[in-house]
Each structure stands twice: as C-alpha cells, then as structure tokens.
Amino acid sequence: xxxxxxxxxxxxxxxxxxxxxxxxxxxxxxxxxxxxxxxxxxxxxxxxxxxxxxxxxxxxxxxxxxxxxxxxxxxxxxxxxxxxxxxxxxxxxxxxxxxxxxxxxxxxxxxxxxxxxxxxxxxxxxxxxxxxxxxxxxxxxxxxxxxxxxxxxxxxxxxxxxxxxxxxxxxxxxxxxxxxxxxxxxxxxxxxxxxxxxxxxxxxxxxxxxxxxxxxxxxxxxxxxxxxxxxxxxxxxxxxxxxxxxxxxxxxxxxxxxxxxxxxxxxxxxxxxxxxxxxxxxxxxxxx
Ligand code: SF4
Ligand code: SF4
Numbered sequence: 001x002x003x004x005x006x007x008x009x010x011x012x013x014x015x016x017x018x019x020x021x022x023x024x025x026x027x028x029x030x031x032x033x034x035x036x037x038x039x040x041x042x043x044x045x046x047x048x049x050x051x052x053x054x055x056x057x058x059x060x061x062x063x064x065x066x067x068x069x070x071x072x073x074x075x076x077x078x079x080x081x082x083x084x085x086x087x088x089x090x091x092x093x094x095x096x097x098x099x100x101x102x103x104x105x106x107x108x109x110x111x112x113x114x115x116x117x118x119x120x121x122x123x124x125x126x127x128x129x130x131x132x133x134x135x136x137x138x139x140x141x142x143x144x145x146x147x148x149x150x151x152x153x154x155x156x157x158x159x160x161x162x163x164x165x166x167x168x169x170x171x172x173x174x175x176x177x178x179x180x181x182x183x184x185x186x187x188x189x190x191x192x193x194x195x196x197x198x199x200x201x202x203x204x205x206x207x208x209x210x211x212x213x214x215x216x217x218x219x220x221x222x223x224x225x226x227x228x229x230x231x232x233x234x235x236x237x238x239x240x241x242x243x244x245x246x247x248x249x250x251x252x253x254x255x256x257x258x259x260x261x262x263x264x265x266x267x268x269x270x271x272x273x274x275x276x277x278x279x280x281x282x283x284x285x286x287x288x
Contacts, residue, residue, distance in 0.1 A: 004141075008108055009056035011140045012080055015106055017051045019078050025104055027071070028078040029064040030054045038116045042067060056080075056108075059116045063233040065089045065189040068098045078104040080140070082113065086133035087231035087266030088189035094266070094273050095229075097192060107136025109144045115238055122234060123147070134267055152232055153255045159248050171249070172212070175219050177242045180210040184246055185222070187239035190229045197221060223249050228257045228274035231266040260285050 016028040032043025032053045042062050045051050064079050065088035071077060081089055089105060092098045109132040111123050123131065129152040131144035162170060185191045197205045198218045205221070207214030230250040237247040258264045260283040261274045271277075 005057045005110075008110065008141050009054065012056055012106065012108075013051050013054050015138055015140065016045050016054060016078065017048050019104055020045065020048050020051065025076045025078045027075070028054075028080070028106075029067050030080045030106075031056060031060040031062065031064075058112055058114045061113055061115065061122065061235065061238055063088055063187070063189050063235045065092060066187065066235075068092060068103075068189075069192045073099070074102060076102055076104075078106055080106040080108060081133050081136070082108050082110055083130035083133050084231055084233035085189075086135050087130075088233060089266075090135050090269050091190060091229060091231055091266035091273070093269055094271060100269065104138065105133070105136045106138050106140055107133030108140045109133065109142065111144055111147050117238065117243075122238075135269060153251055156248065156251055156255065159252065171219075172216070174244050175215045176212055178210055178215045178219070178244060179242060180208065180215065180218065181241060183239040183241060184236035184244075187235040188226075189233070189235075190226055190231070191222070193225075197225075219246075219249075223253060226250055227253045228261070228263075229265050230254050 012030055016030060019025045019028060026046065028045040028051075030043050030045060031040040033055055034041040037057060038059050040055050040057060040060050040062075042064055043053055043055075044067070045054060060082075063085045065081065065085050068077060068079060068089070069092065079089065086105065086107060089098070089103065093100050111131050113122055114120060115122050123129075129150055131147055133139075159167070159170075182196075185196060198208065198221070206217030230253065232247075232251065232254060234247050236250070237243075237245055240246060254265065257274055263271055263274050265274070
C-alpha cells in the first residue's frame with residue numbers, strides 16, 4: 001500500500017496535540033511549512049495552537065534529532081523521526097546527550113522521501129537502507145514491508161575501486177570546492193560540540209579560510225569525529241550548497257567500523273558507542 005503523506009501529517013498533528021494538551025511534553029519537534037511545498041522546515045510546536053503548522057510531505061528530509069541537544073536536560077520533548085533519524089536518537093541516548101525518559105519518539109515508517117534539490121528519491125542511497133524506525137513510542141503509520149532493500153554501502157562500489165592516490169585526488173578536488181559555510185555541521189545530529197574544534201582560537205586547530213589546508217583539516221577531522229557515530233541520514237550532503245558528496249566518506253568509515261566491530265551506529269539502545277567501548281575480541285585493524 002502506498003504511503004500517504006497526508007495521513008502521516010494528520011496523525012502527527014493528532015499525536016502532537018494530544019501530547020501537548022496533556023502536558024506530557026513541552027514541545028514537539030516536527031516539520032513545518034517553508035517558502036514552498038518543496039522546502040518544508042524544521043518546526044517546533046510548543047502549544048496546541050502551533051500544531052496546525054505541522055506538515056509532512058515527500059520533501060521532509062531534515063533529521064530533527066539534530067535539535068534535541070538544543071534544549072536543557074530534563075526538557076520533555078516529542079520528536080518525529082524517520083528510520084535514519086531514529087538511529088540518531090538512539091546514538092544520542094547512547095552518548096548520554098539526551099535521556100530516554102525525556103523523549104516521546106514519534107516513529108514514521110516511510111519511503112519515497114525526495115531530495116528537494118534533485119527530486120531524486122533518497123531511500124537506500126543516503127538513508128541507511130531502512131524504512132522503519134529502530135526505536136519509537138508511537139508509530140505514526142503502518143510499518144513498511146516489501147520495498148526493495150539494498151545495502152547502505154552499495155553506492156561505495158565506484159569509490160572503492162579507486163586506489164589510494166586516486167581517492168586522495170578525488171577528495172582534494174571535492175574539498176577544494178568547500179566554501180566553509182558549515183551547513184554540513186549544522187545539519188548533522190551528531191555534530192553537537194560547542195564550540196566546534198575549528199572555531200577554537202586557543203589552540204587553533206586549522207585555518208578558517210576556505211583554502212586547501214584548512215578545508216582538509218576541517219573535513220578530515222570531522223570525518224574522524226563521526227567515525228562509528230554517523231547514522232547515514234545523508235543530511236550533511238543534502239545541506240551542502242556546492243554538493244560535495246560527503247556521504248561517500250562517512251559511509252566508507254561506517255562500513256569499516258561495522259566490519260571491524262560488528263556494530264552499526266544507532267541501531268540498538270543496548271549498544272555502547274563503538275569507539276568508547278572496549279571488548280577483548282575487538283579488531284586491532286584500527287591501529288594499522
Ligand atoms: S555525518 Fe552526515 S550522514 Fe552522518 S549523521 Fe551527520 S548528517 Fe547524517
Ligand atoms: S556544507 Fe559543503 S560547502 Fe559548507 S562547509 Fe560543509 S562541505 Fe563545505
């Protein structure tokens with residue numbers, strides 16, 4: 001059965017209104033109207049009168065887990081999540097940035113979400129190949145079954161065929177186009193450091209002007225910081241105004257982490273973050 005975005009929107013509004021009116025949460029993170037239908041925006045409903053501003057359509061790509069860390073600890077929040085977004089919530093709980101008991105997770109099983117810039121359906125390419133949230137309190141629609149499921153790493157084939165020099169040349173060329181707007185950082189639910197290392201002056205970790213050395217420093221450090229934590233939502237790549245395919249690097253690191261440690265980020269609330277957990281059987285390959 002085709003997913004009805006309209007039905008999802010109506011159910012989201014119903015649940016948001018109920019949660020806010022009952023006082024169970026003080027805010028609901030969802031999507032709201034942007035300047036046109038193709039550009040919905042992250043939206044916060046803080047009272048029942050805000051609920052009518054909630055929308056849901058095929059262009060609701062934003063990962064709203066990004067906004068959970070903006071509120072003081074102890075804030076009771078509801079957050080609407082698609083499959084990859086729910087992995088971000090799980091990862092944030094694992095990292096103790098939010099408490100499970102402060103959240104009401106509104107899980108949205110869905111497929112057919114599109115990149116507003118290209119119109120391309122993003123399922124399976126930059127959204128971790130999942131259709132159903134891995135964690136939720138309230139399911140907003142019936143679970144999706146029967147859709148084609150591809151490996152989240154399938155898009156790496158061409159990249160992995162390059163040798164080391166070709167990969168370096170590829171990334172140097174791509175990262176030279178970076179204008180250092182930091183939209184990738186802003187969109188990422190796992191980029192919550194304040195201040196970010198690149199904004200520090202003492203010590204100064206890297207140049208802030210958009211030139212090769214600083215660009216490499218910013219991106220390679222960010223890729224490293226996301227190792228074992230990126231949940232493959234693809235928001236960084238979609239947010240990039242010059243379309244740098246950041247997802248390729250994140251996926252490659254995620255694939256290696258999964259191969260080495262047998263764990264993908266944000267899949268289970270029972271897991272510990274892979275790079276802060278030590279097990280005797282862990283691979284030593286990371287030290288090579
Ligand atoms: S690095 Fe990109 S794909 Fe990974 S969690 Fe952050 S925004 Fe999502
Ligand atoms: S969003 Fe794109 S241009 Fe902006 S800092 Fe990130 S990679 Fe660079």
